Amino acid sequence: MDTEKLTYLKEKAREIRYLTMDEIGYLGVGHIGGCLSIADVLAVLYFDEMRIRPDEPNWEDRDRFVLSKGHAGPALYAALAAKGYFDKSELHTLNRPHTHLPSHCDMLLTTGVDMTAGALGQGLSCAVGMAKAGKAFHKDYNVFCIIGDGESQEGQIWEASSIAAQWKLDNLYVFLDYNKFQIDGGLDDINSLIDPVKRWESFGFETEEIDGNDIEAICGALQRMKAVRGKPKMIVLRTVKGKGVSYVEAAGAGNHNMTFTPEQTLAALKELE
Amino acid sequence: MEHREMRKVINEFLFDQMSKNDRIFLIDADLSIPHGTIDLRKAFPDRALDVGIAEQNMASVAAGIAAAGGTVFIESFAPFATRRACDQIAISIAHANRNVKIIGSDPGINAELNGGTHMAIEDIGVMRSIPNMMVFEAVDDVQLAKALPALTAYQGAVYIRMGRKLVMDVFDEDYEFNLFGTDLLREGSDVTLFGSGIMVKESLEAADILAGEGIDAEVIGIHTIKPINAEQIVASVMKTGAAVTAENHNILGGMGSAVAEAIVQNCPVPVEMIGFKNRCGQVGPMDFLKEDYGMTAQDIACAAMKAVSRKKK
Incomplete structure (x- = not known):
């Protein structure tokens, strides 16, 4: 991939991380770990891959995005603000009374959010519905969806993936944020996915596992996936929960929902400048 | 028809x-x-x-x-x-x-x-x-x-x-449907029987039984349980002064509760409720189940008599 594009997307990922940290730090609490882990894939989707019009957010032919792990809403809001869906100053209203930016995604409140999600497991089914509707309407849009690894313990994820393959939804691209932590501890200590690539392959998905914090790897996997017809796609993103802020990364399982003092926020932002 | x-x-x-x-x-x-x-x-x-x-x-x-x-x-x-x-x-x-x-x-x-x-x-x-x-x-x-x-x-x-295979005959082709309304099926002055689903037919039969006992029952069918038409419910019980609800559902939380909520917030009158009395379901043919859960026309009529007797003298 050309270096100019790579530099641009890396800068966008940095900006998403910075805005997310500022957004959550300003409030003093939030789901920082699972936000920072997906900043790179959000940068690729919103600044390279997706066919979207920020000035026409409900454009019928747009690509759709569903953040099934809805608690990472603040990262999506940062990407949407950076893309120009709304003013960046709105990010400081996160979770305040009457905000348009609630902790978990709400399509009725936030410009640019395509689906309400956050009750884990449901977003992927909604993405399947959107992809199936696209086929029925003879539209050529794609649907992108990010699920969590902890979220994959919900049975509905497997109901959704099963029917997506049955329906041959090759316009559906699912990313698994495989950061290996959940609220109660390490994923493998609680309820392991054992081998997510084998699982998703056996469910009928074109599957690839990559370094999920590597922009070039994400772009490359997407390009390879696009050539595949007749089946839905799964890209397993090996990520670091809290990626980009050493203090957050070091908290490990403790970074799912963290509190920040103004001093901690400033130090974190300095690291992301 | x-x-x-x-x-x-x-x-x-x-x-x-x-x-x-x-x-x-x-x-x-x-x-x-x-x-x-x-x-x-x-x-x-x-x-x-x-x-x-x-x-x-x-x-x-x-x-x-x-x-x-x-x-x-x-x-x-x-x-x-x-x-x-x-x-x-x-x-x-x-x-x-x-x-x-x-x-x-x-x-x-x-x-x-x-x-x-x-x-x-x-x-x-x-x-x-x-x-x-x-x-x-x-x-x-x-x-x-x-x-x-x-x-x-x-x-x-x-x-x-x-009901999936259910064949019921309550309405004919002249029926005028109003999504946000209720269906006044029989006018009366002593008690209002509110029925939903299969219990509308039972309520109409109960009104016949009550007529034989000298009680003039009004029958209202409730098809839209939410939003419920409180105005029409209240207008009826203001006139009759007593109510019975009859539903194919637990009496906790169903149509009867919705009707009772409308009544109690506007013009409290005696209300008796027919339906599953917080019991689990069981296997059996419809007639057996109707009797076992106390959901027959006779049960509604008895409840109506009780509601009428509870009216303030």
């Missing part, structure tokens, strides 16, 4: 609508043969779908299709269409305010030989307490046929409760 099975009404309506409007979808969860909708799949392979035995997925997939511009009907037996998929309905459909119509069939004692596991007696209570959800229960084929266009035109989520 000759009445038809409810499922025949649904199928005819969907076939007609799906032919005219390519935004209308139907999703089944492996019950399209019992509902008679399997032929729609041949006619509309892209829009008449079957997700297999996965009702939670069905609800969220429907919400996704609706988010992409579709109007989606989903159907299953009432317990699976509601209880099983409760969170998906509350979040993917209702919280996101998506245009999904949920058909729950064979509620309460209509489940008959499928028994207690398949007997939804909580569905109205559950669905009624979800914001953005309309709750509708059909009485017969005539009413359902007149209601479906209005329910489809309504932009939002609706729970449609109905």
